[in-house]
Amino acid sequence: DTAVSQTPKYLVTQMGNDKSIKCEQNLGHDTMYWYKQDSKKFLKIMFSYNNKELIINETVPNRFSPKSPDKAHLNLHINSLELGDSAVYFCASSQILGGGYTFGSGTRLTVV
Amino acid sequence: AQSVTQLDSQVPVFEEAPVELRCNYSSSVSVYLFWYVQYPNQGLQLLLKYLSGSTLVKGINGFEAEFNKSQTSFHLRKPSVHISDTAEYFCAVTLDLSGGGYNKLIFGAGTRLAVHP
Numbered sequence: 001d002t003a004v005s006q007t008p009k010y011l012v013t014q015m016g017n018d019k020s021i022k023c024e025q026n027l028g029h030d031t032m033y034w035y036k037q038d039s040k041k042f043l044k045i046m047f048s049y050n051n052k053e054l055i056i057n058e059t060v061p062n063r064f065s066p067k068s069p070d071k072a073h074l075n076l077h078i079n080s081l082e083l084g085d086s087a088v089y090f091c092a093s094s095q096i097l098g099g100g101y102t103f104g105s106g107t108r109l110t111v112v
Numbered sequence: 113a114q115s116v117t118q119l120d121s122q123v124p125v126f127e128e129a130p131v132e133l134r135c136n137y138s139s140s141v142s143v144y145l146f147w148y149v150q151y152p153n154q155g156l157q158l159l160l161k162y163l164s165g166s167t168l169v170k171g172i173n174g175f176e177a178e179f180n181k182s183q184t185s186f187h188l189r190k191p192s193v194h195i196s197d198t199a200e201y202f203c204a205v206t207l208d209l210s211g212g213g214y215n216k217l218i219f220g221a222g223t224r225l226a227v228h229p
Contacts, residue, residue: 031215033216033217035217040221041150041200041221041222042219042221042222043156043202043219043222044219045216045217045218048216056216090155090156092156092217094215094217100158100161101146101158101206101217102158103148103155103156103157104155105154105155106154106155
């Protein structure tokens with residue numbers, strides 16, 4: 001039933017490792033996003049895909065690579081993890097013309 | 113570029129008192145406005161949104177917000193809060209691209225509402 005689902009919910013890993021977060025939406029939305037919430041709760045967009053095409057790529061280190069195999073899925077792969085990557089990562093989806101964004105429950109990434 | 117300012121980082125209030133969380137935005141074009149709530153260790157839940165039409169918008173859990181174009185504000189209100197309303201509240205804006213184009217949601221820094229008994 002879940003509209004936007006992310007896995008895993010928690011991820012603890014060591015510096016230098018590579019990890020992935022998966023996201024799936026069953027709302028039929030055209031556009032998907034990755035947002036990062038830092039320790040001060042500030043939310044900032046990282047990437048956006050529309051129907052498998054990258055349309056927004058904010059200033060994000062190229063260690064972060066999103067991949068969208070189809071319009072219902074958007075995964076985030078992170079190489080060579082650093083301490084500063086520790087945050088909560090939220091996936092979201094919307095119809096292309098805005099009007100409503102649905103968020104997943106988040107993935108809390110802790111790099112030790 | 114558009115931006116969102118939430119004027120209070122924390123708002124303490126007693127249970128059953130009214131509350132207003134303030135939000136101002138900056139944009140040179142028409143916008144859509146949203147309020148989201150984040151309960152501790154949870155995701156973001158949409159409280160309400162303004163797209164067009166009536167400037168007074170009613171949302172879930174008894175919240176409402178008023179869009180004021182001249183003051184570029186979208187303040188959130190509730191006449192009587194409960195302990196369970198304790199959470200982080202985010203105001204957000206996105207451009208009105210009804211003519212086409214791609215969009216992103218830009219968030220304010222959040223307001224922590226703490227309801228005390």
